[in-house]
Amino acid sequence: MPKNFKNDTVVYQIYPRSFCDSDGDGFGDIPGIISKLDYIASLGVNTIWLSPVYKSPDDDNGYDISDYKAIQPRFGTMDDFDRLIAEAKARGIGIVMDLVINHTSDEHEWFKRALQGEEKYRNYYIIREGKRGGGIPNNWGNFFAECPWAKLEGSENEYYLHLFSKKQPDLNWHNPDVLAEIEDIMRFWLERGVAGFRCDVINVIYKNTLDDGKPRLILTGQEHYLSTEGCHEILRKLRERCLEPYAAWAVGETVFVDLERARDLSDEARGELDMVFAFEHMECDQVIVKWFKCGLNRKKLMKTLTKWQTGLDWNAVYFENHDQPRFISRLPGAQKYREEASKMMAGLIMTLRGTPYVYEGQEIGMTNGDFKDMSEVVDIESHNIYAIAKKLPLTNKARFKMITLTSRDNARTPMQWTAGENAGFTAGIPWLKVNGNHTEVNVESEQKRDGGVLAFWKRMIVLRKEHPVLKDGKFIPLYEDGRIYAYIRELDGERLLALFNMTAKAVKLPKKLRIDGEVIVSNYTEHDDGLMPFEFELIKPS
Ligand code: ISL
Numbered sequence: 001m002p003k004n005f006k007n008d009t010v011v012y013q014i015y016p017r018s019f020c021d022s023d024g025d026g027f028g029d030i031p032g033i034i035s036k037l038d039y040i041a042s043l044g045v046n047t048i049w050l051s052p053v054y055k056s057p058d059d060d061n062g063y064d065i066s067d068y069k070a071i072q073p074r075f076g077t078m079d080d081f082d083r084l085i086a087e088a089k090a091r092g093i094g095i096v097m098d099l100v101i102n103h104t105s106d107e108h109e110w111f112k113r114a115l116q117g118e119e120k121y122r123n124y125y126i127i128r129e130g131k132r133g134g135g136i137p138n139n140w141g142n143f144f145a146e147c148p149w150a151k152l153e154g155s156e157n158e159y160y161l162h163l164f165s166k167k168q169p170d171l172n173w174h175n176p177d178v179l180a181e182i183e184d185i186m187r188f189w190l191e192r193g194v195a196g197f198r199c200d201v202i203n204v205i206y207k208n209t210l211d212d213g214k215p216r217l218i219l220t221g222q223e224h225y226l227s228t229e230g231c232h233e234i235l236r237k238l239r240e241r242c243l244e245p246y247a248a249w250a251v252g253e254t255v256f257v258d259l260e261r262a263r264d265l266s267d268e269a270r271g272e273l274d275m276v277f278a279f280e281h282m283e284c285d286q287v288i289v290k291w292f293k294c295g296l297n298r299k300k301l302m303k304t305l306t307k308w309q310t311g312l313d314w315n316a317v318y319f320e321n322h323d324q325p326r327f328i329s330r331l332p333g334a335q336k337y338r339e340e341a342s343k344m345m346a347g348l349i350m351t352l353r354g355t356p357y358v359y360e361g362q363e364i365g366m367t368n369g370d371f372k373d374m375s376e377v378v379d380i381e382s383h384n385i386y387a388i389a390k391k392l393p394l395t396n397k398a399r400f401k402m403i404t405l406t407s408r409d410n411a412r413t414p415m416q417w418t419a420g421e422n423a424g425f426t427a428g429i430p431w432l433k434v435n436g437n438h439t440e441v442n443v444e445s446e447q448k449r450d451g452g453v454l455a456f457w458k459r460m461i462v463l464r465k466e467h468p469v470l471k472d473g474k475f476i477p478l479y480e481d482g483r484i485y486a487y488i489r490e491l492d493g494e495r496l497l498a499l500f501n502m503t504a505k506a507v508k509l510p511k512k513l514r515i516d517g518e519v520i521v522s523n524y525t526e527h528d529d530g531l532m533p534f535e536f537e538l539i540k541p542s
Contacts, residue, residue, distance in 0.1 A: 001247050006274060006314055007471040010461055011096070011357045012045040016053050016075055017061060018414045019360055021426035028414070028425070030076035030084050037084075039443065041091040043363060044461035048088060049096040049198050051322055053081065057107045058381055059167035060330030063098075063200065063410075064105035068185040069090075085193045094195030096251070100203045101182050103168040110181075111169055117151055124178055125169050126161035127152060127299040128210060137161075139212045141157035143201075145384045148221075163204060165380055173206045173234060186242040199273070203254040203265060206230030218289050227254070227261045235265070235272035249274045251316050251355075259311040266314065275316040275355060280304050282319075285330050291385050295332050298502050299482035300474045305352070309475040309487070315354030319345060320362050322502075325410040329368035333504025333533070338365050338441075340534040343456040343523035344500055345483060347536035350460035351498045353475040360415050361459040364446050368410040369435055373400065376433050382407040416442040456523060462519055463538075467496045483507050484531065496520070497539040501531035517541040 002008075014277045019033030030053065040048065050422075052062035055070040062072065071081050089094055104111060113121035128137040130149075137159055149159040150166040161170045171178050186197065206228045213221030219282035228313055243250055251274040254265055258280075266276045285296035308315055319327040327345060328334045334341035342365030349356045371377055375385055382403050389399045404410075409432060416438040417422030423438035435441070446454035464470045473491035480486070484499040497515060501507050508530045516541040519527055524535050531537070 001249055006355050007357045008044045009047050011047045011049050013049045013359045015051045017222035018412050024428040026426050026428040026431045027074045030080040034084055034087050037087050047094045052098045060166050063100050064168045065100055066105040066107040069188050095193050096196045096198055097189055099197040100200040102201045103170045106167045106169055123175050126172050130157045138210055141219040144381050145388055183242055190246040194291045199252045202252040203227040240272050252276045275314055277316045291406050296330050302480035302485045306477045317352045318355040318357040320410055320436045323408050337534045339453050340523055342453045344534045344536040346457045346460040365453040369413040377409050378432055379409045416445045418442050461491055469496055486513055498535045501535045504533045506532050507532055515541050
């Protein structure tokens with residue numbers, strides 16, 4: 001890879017089932033994505049991260065893969081995929097695939113053969129005898145709040161480990177055959193021309209032991225598998241054997257990483273991942289676990305951003321993805337200032353140091369889904385949590401509120417292309433309810449507005465390209481008080497000052513921030529000694 005590719009990359013994430021449906025079955029598909037490539041190119045991005053399009057029974061919307069070398073028929077064919085690669089390439093866009101290798105689907109051939117008792121394939125998974133006298137093999141927790149052990153069909157006392165749903169058995173990364181299989185799969189896609197991989201929950205793949213863990217509120221047992229040396233070693237092998245020969249790159253989804261772990265996983269000299277998705281800044285509105293939300297603590301958000309900007313040389317800068325509620329729905333007061341807040345987020349994402357990731361719909365200011373009851377929610381995690389919450393002393397209303405604030409479906413509602421039926425996403429019945437606000441929030445109307453949200457996102461992407469200081473410059477923290485956030489980007493003596501008001505109230509600027517200069521870009525047209533609600537200014541000091 002060219003040395004500075006990270007600095008020049010701007011990623012657009014597509015959640016295929018929700019992006020664009022070309023054949024009226026209610027699910028987005030690859031031909032639908034191809035039909036929108038001109039739109040994606042017009043944003044100024046040069047990379048698409050495609051959430052899984054592999055064959056899957058869809059227990060976890062494709063993150064449960066039953067055939068790593070086939071396309072989910074609902075999404076199209078391998079020819080469609082090859083066309084996508086070629087058409088994207090013709091527009092200067094590379095495709096990054098989602099690589100889900102902590103687990104497969106229980107409908108994968110390997111698991112089926114394991115169930116039939118084939119020793120070779122039993123060793124692909126983590127299968128253990130239950131404790132003597134009955135009972136599961138250990139006390140670990142599970143990401144989807146299930147029991148992480150499921151009885152192996154047809155066996156008396158054997159269980160398989162699944163850190164996610166029971167249809168997602170974990171692979172046994174102690175087995176070199178598993179590594180060889182995954183290398184083969186990566187080469188298969190690299191040969192087809194993919195630019196790299198987003199590696200799903202990559203820092204949990206290698207379990208050191210299956211001993212009981214220290215009891216915790218969530219994910220007991222995590223000390224036995226988070227960012228283990230075995231995982232580091234596998235990543236180095238995958239880089240050397242698969243990524244390097246194809247000049248491909250990888251971003252890791254790394255859960256529960258602190259700075260030190262993130263540094264180890266993405267340090268250039270170690271040769272593992274190119275960058276990581278960390279989560280600390282996504283946790284500023286949670287009470288202990290992500291399913292209990294409180295008002296977002298802006299001070300904590302600012303502190304956390306500064307900590308990661310200064311503590312890690314290169315960040316994967318993101319505020320939304322297919323697992324997170326929409327960020328402008330999380331920002332207190334932003335509902336009333338949707339446009340200003342979305343533009344401010346464009347300012348933040350494009351001026352922080354790191355590779356920016358834009359999630360589909362973020363560029364038009366899409367908000368959380370408007371679900372009315374559980375029958376409109378599809379996500380397996382939300383249903384599991386709802387069932388557990390029934391055991392808590394909560395009213396039905398409070399329980400559902402919890403889901404509306406946290407559900408992953410919030411970001412999975414169909415892309416809003418038009419104000420028309422089903423937001424122009426499908427001619428059929430959408431797999432997930434379209435947000436009612438598509439009559440106002442949609443691409444078609446944004447494309448007609450010079451001063452709109454979409455136009456601002458595009459402008460910020462261009463600006464980032466035009467100013468090497470925004471791509472390559474140092475991040476220098478300047479001010480954070482929970483309302484105002486300010487930093488400087490600096491390169492070869494050139495400085496740009498980024499100023500944000502993260503509240504719904506106008507604020508006065510402290511003396512320190514009253515710096516004369518030219519406003520290069522802002523989401524407001526008038527400027528004085530203060531900042532308007534959710535105002536963002538990028539200033540070239542004189
Ligand atoms: O809270 C989290 C981390 O702190 C989670 O949201 C975490 O990101 C997630 O559970 C892991 O996500 C990934 O793997 C899952 C899949 O369901 C998600 O969609 C994917 O992004 C299992 O493959």
